Amino acid sequence: MVKSAFGEVIASPGTTFRTVVRRESKIVWNKAAVDALYAGMTDAMDEKMGQIRDDAAAHAPRDPETARARGVPMMADTARVAVYAMGKLVSGTGERTASGNKPRGAKTPADQVVGFVMFDSPISHFAELGTIHEVARPFLIPAFNRNIGGLAGIVVPAMGKRVRAVR
Amino acid sequence: MTLLSPLGAAIAELAADTAVSAITTRIRLIEPGAADAKSAGSYVAFVVVSVLDAPWQAPTATASVTLGLRCYAPTFATAEALYLACAAVFHRKGPRIATSRLGIYNSLVTGGGTFDKDPDTSQPLVHGIVEMNVSIQAIPA
Numbered sequence: 001m002v003k004s005a006f007g008e009v010i011a012s013p014g015t016t017f018r019t020v021v022r023r024e025s026k027i028v029w030n031k032a033a034v035d036a037l038y039a040g041m042t043d044a045m046d047e048k049m050g051q052i053r054d055d056a057a058a059h060a061p062r063d064p065e066t067a068r069a070r071g072v073p074m075m076a077d078t079a080r081v082a083v084y085a086m087g088k089l090v091s092g093t094g095e096r097t098a099s100g101n102k103p104r105g106a107k108t109p110a111d112q113v114v115g116f117v118m119f120d121s122p123i124s125h126f127a128e129l130g131t132i133h134e135v136a137r138p139f140l141i142p143a144f145n146r147n148i149g150g151l152a153g154i155v156v157p158a159m160g161k162r163v164r165a166v167r
Numbered sequence: 168m169t170l171l172s173p174l175g176a177a178i179a180e181l182a183a184d185t186a187v188s189a190i191t192t193r194i195r196l197i198e199p200g201a202a203d204a205k206s207a208g209s210y211v212a213f214v215v216v217s218v219l220d221a222p223w224q225a226p227t228a229t230a231s232v233t234l235g236l237r238c239y240a241p242t243f244a245t246a247e248a249l250y251l252a253c254a255a256v257f258h259r260k261g262p263r264i265a266t267s268r269l270g271i272y273n274s275l276v277t278g279g280g281t282f283d284k285d286p287d288t289s290q291p292l293v294h295g296i297v298e299m300n301v302s303i304q305a306i307p308a
Contacts, residue, residue, distance in 0.1 A: 123286060127295055129235045130217055132204045132285045135197055138219040141233050141296075145220050 029030065038085050040159030041113040046091040047154055048147065049081040049115040056117060056143035061127050078120040084108035092116075116157045117144070173232040173301045174218050177257075181214060186252040190245065203239070209229055210241040210290045219296070228303050229272065236279065236295035243282055243291045249279065250293035251299035257297045270302030 062075035067074040082092035084132065087110040108114045130136030174196060181187050181194045185292035193203060202215045219233040226268035236253055257274040264270055279295030 078245055125283075125294070126286055127217070129237060130198070130215065131287055132199050132239070132290065133287045136217040136219060138235070140220075142220040145222050145231070147231070 022035045030166075032166045033163055036162040037111060037159055040162035041155060042083055042085045042090055043162065044155040044158040045113050045115040046081065046083045047158070048151060049083060049092075049117050051147045052140075052143050053081050053117045055147055056119070056140045059121065059139040059143065061126070061137065061139075072121075076120060076126055078124070080119065080120060081117055082116045083116045084116075085119045086110050086113075116163070170303060171223065171267050171269040171305055173230065173269060173271075174216060176267055176269045176271060176301070177216055177234055177297070178300065180256050181216070181253060182254045184252065184266055186255065187214070187249070189231075190240070190249045190262055192254060194222055197234070199239075203291070204288060207289060209247055210239070210288075212238075212240040212245060214238050214253060223303060230301050230303055232299045232301060234299065235284040237292055238295065239285070239289070239292045240288050245291075246291045246293045247282070250295055254280075254297075257299070259297055264306050268305035268308065270306040272300040272302070274299040298305065 020094045057076045057079040060079065062074050064074060079093060086109065087108050106114070106116065107149055124140075126134070127140050128136065128140055171207055175203050176192050179194055181193070191212035191214065193200060193211065194286070195203065195213060195215045197215070197217050199213060199215055203211060205211055215237040217235045217237075221230050223230045225266045236245050236250070238250040238253055239242040240249050254276045258276040260271075260274045262272055263269070277296050277298045279293070281294050283292050283294060284290065
């Protein structure tokens, strides 16, 4: 027999109880803040990709005579950046080229920020990796390794700046 | 202080692998051998391994080495088989000591598997990118 604090019988021995959990709170997304986080990450990604692009372009092949003869820009002048946030191109050129705005097969998931540094030349990977008659002269991978460090030092302030603007 | 070559260690691992040697024993450093570059109809299978970057990690006395693999073969199918055999040598492999006493902490295939044709000879090839974390000095016996 169960009694209340005032002595009333509130349940007989045959009564069964069922526990009901009352949800006291629920999560409310601050969508503006979430968007600000993505925007901050995008700002940081754009800045970091720009650093890698500039470094790689400084070490990429420059052969003005060959470029002039073929009527194409020098490989070093074809470097570019594209940044995708939430699956959409948000920074970099939107111009579509023969190879598109991003490497073939590259994924740009809707919940991520993805950056690309590209050389818009059909033979840039041969310069990077080498051919039968030419040794590899890598310029993109070393530029990536030289510049990818210190990412947190760019991401955190960029996110903070965007989030503070939401308040 | 004796410094060891991660490229030499990678070449040795490839040369020692039975799956790779079943397809070719021509494992080359940096550039093809004198008799490797052939014209259409007489292509031969071979692998060229080059270092794309190898920055030292000073605090840990290690180096993060990025290797480029170029797997050439008479056909795309053979080139892919050669690439897969080479990739299996390195992919998700843990700590080991090379015959040169170079310490290899881990290795991973991080890119590649892409089909291509050499721009000069049109020979089929498959590219690969391998990351290796290695010691800078020899590991004592």
